[in-house]
Amino acid sequence: MSDHSKFYIAGKWVDPEKAEQIEVINPATEEVCSRISAGSGNDVNRAVAAAKTAFATYSQTSRAERLDLLQCILAEYLKRFDDMAKAVTMEMGAPVSFARRAQVPSGTIHIKAGIETLKAFKFEEDRGSTRVAKEPIGVCGLITPWNWPICQIVLKVVPALASGCTMVLKPSEESPLSAYIWTEIMHTAGVPPGVFNMINGTGPVVGAAIASHPGIDMVSFTGSTRAGVEVARNAAATVKRVTQELGGKSPNIILEGADLESAVRAGVRSVMLNSGQSCDAPTRMLVPAKKIAEAIKIAKDAAEAIAVGDPNGNATIGPVVNKTQWERIQHLIATGIREGAALVTGGIGLPIGLTRGFYVKPTVFANVTNDMTIAREEVFGPVLSILSYENVEEAVEIANDTEYGLAACISGSDLHEIRTLAKKLRAGQISINGSGGDPFAPFGGYKLSGNGREVGDYGFHEYLETKTILGYTPEQVAR
Structure with missing residues (x-):
């Protein structure tokens, strides 16, 4: 049985504030396959502080620097393909064939799509004498589900990185093993300390602390509609952006x-x-x-x-x-x-x-x-x-x-x-007529299925603020 008790904060594996642990159950055997730590509000505070410090520098990186970083992440992800597939099978019961054919390749697909989207994305445009700029929103809280564990992590982390944001990830306590491998990938790929932080724990404690934290500028949540409502409620007091991909009855x-x-x-x-x-x-x-x-x-x-x-x-x-x-x-x-x-x-x-x-x-x-x-x-x-x-x-x-x-x-x-x-x-x-997924097309729902969109350039926009600079090109005013 593996032990995954540490959190990843400011580029290091660190001990949690408390010793309380959560058992990870293999759903095929009903046996404990690992243990993770149950994070606290103070653990979230530490991670947010690291992300805020890192944002000052990382938000100013160039497109080329972010592309290089994403390419390194892709290379490391491919090296850990087999490890990731085994983890997904153990933590949420996906058949080995399906883990290797769909679950883990979905991560590869969306990393590559994020790279291609970043290459062409317009962060600035001029409208007459006005410059409209898209700038990173800040520190992002990412809360991911257990059903497509690594896919959902990639769908949030990659556009956040590409946009110049820093982040705190809370993966599902039901499927944390793939998140640990992803964190190792991020570390090996050279993600700067504090840009990516990972904390385990429950939704009512760690999820709520992330959603309500005044130092977090946006929350991206995927999960049930019931939990999504709680995230939005906890986030309301700080007027942060909340994007939600929730339930369906298609x-x-x-x-x-x-x-x-x-x-x-x-x-x-x-x-x-x-x-x-x-x-x-x-x-x-x-x-x-x-x-x-x-x-x-x-x-x-x-x-x-x-x-x-x-x-x-x-x-x-x-x-x-x-x-x-x-x-x-x-x-x-x-x-x-x-x-x-x-x-x-x-x-x-x-x-x-x-x-x-x-x-x-x-x-x-x-x-x-x-x-x-x-x-x-x-x-x-x-x-x-x-x-x-x-x-x-x-x-x-x-x-x-x-x-x-x-x-x-x-x-x-x-x-x-x-x-x-x-x-x-x-x-x-x-x-x-059975058309498959498109890694560049927006994905998200109407009504109680959520708000905001993931995937492609639509996904990037969720991690960006819009700034208008009037009189940016005064020579056009003269003409």
């Missing part, structure tokens, strides 16, 4: 002209991916009423083909992250049955053959109506709800009838129809 509209077999199978895979622990998972599948029986059969076959088991073996999906999450998913599945949804496959309890670990059966519900709990609450597990609609107008109404608005999917054959439909959906990202 619709997947399969149109009349779509290849039903392909669309349904792809939809099932998207929901089950990462054991259903993705905020943009298309968990509400909307199917034309006259095709519903066929869609249910396809979904059943697709879900039952998904192998659940040991993440170090050949499983397609592993466990969910912890016991609390497992119990919540079981409760929601039971609620779906009680409220009258038809259980197509899966259900409550552990999958056959598994006696320990937080594994969930790939579950499909049919005859779901949009007022049911499983259609309204984010399950965050491998659970799909299939709903029917009579016409496209009703599909739009159902899709938008949610407090969330992170993502949506549309499948069909008529591109004009799809594009028209996409304009009507209240969601931050629309995927057409």
Whole structure:
């Protein structure tokens, strides 16, 4: 069992103020795999002080200097690829194949995208005699989740570094091992002392201290909507910028002209991916009423083909992250049955053959109506709800009838129809016919799915202040 009790502050590994520790549980075995320290408000104070000191110098670095630093980070990240994959598998149960194919490569992709974005980013522009400048906002508090642990760290740290900011990172206490490797990467890559600081702890203590700290100028948070509300509430008194990427209950509209077999199978895979622990998972599948029986059969076959088991073996999906999450998913599945949804496959309890670990059966519900709990609450597990609609107008109404608005999917054959439909959906990202991610496109949500955007140049803007300098070019005034 490893020990990860130290914090990283001002370029050094340091002891926390208190000896209190948090056990890190391997969700596949239910055994303790490491221990981390539970940080305090004073630990946050130390990290913020280091970041503020470093900001005076780092904020004045050139584009070329920041590009060199990011290139060094990329090189070190690639060297630690295998270590990172093992850590992600151990801390949150991602199958080895998925950790190596998706979880860890997502970090590589976004580091590279950050480098390319920085090369072309306009920090200054002239409008007549006025200069508009984009300057680093200051010390940033970064609070990241456990479901895509290294991806979410990279999505915040890279634009902060590229923009000239310094930072304090609090990774999830459920998945801190990958954050330790990332911190070692930052140190080896030569990130100046105090520019990057890392503290572990709980949301109610360390997260709240970061959000409310007067020395922190902005907070970037990814996690549940409930926790995001608390971050915003704690940040309000200091009027700092808060960006939030929160929950989702994304619709997947399969149109009349779509290849039903392909669309349904792809939809099932998207929901089950990462054991259903993705905020943009298309968990509400909307199917034309006259095709519903066929869609249910396809979904059943697709879900039952998904192998659940040991993440170090050949499983397609592993466990969910912890016991609390497992119990919540079981409760929601039971609620779906009680409220009258038809259980197509899966259900409550552990999958056959598994006696320990937080594994969930790939579950499909049919005859779901949009007022049911499983259609309204984010399950965050491998659970799909299939709903029917009579016409496209009703599909739009159902899709938008949610407090969330992170993502949506549309499948069909008529591109004009799809594009028209996409304009009507209240969601931050629309995927057409299975289109994959774009590392330069903005990602974020409407409504209770958050505010602000990550990825590409839109992500950079969140870490920058806008300064207007009047009369910057007086010769234009004379002309």
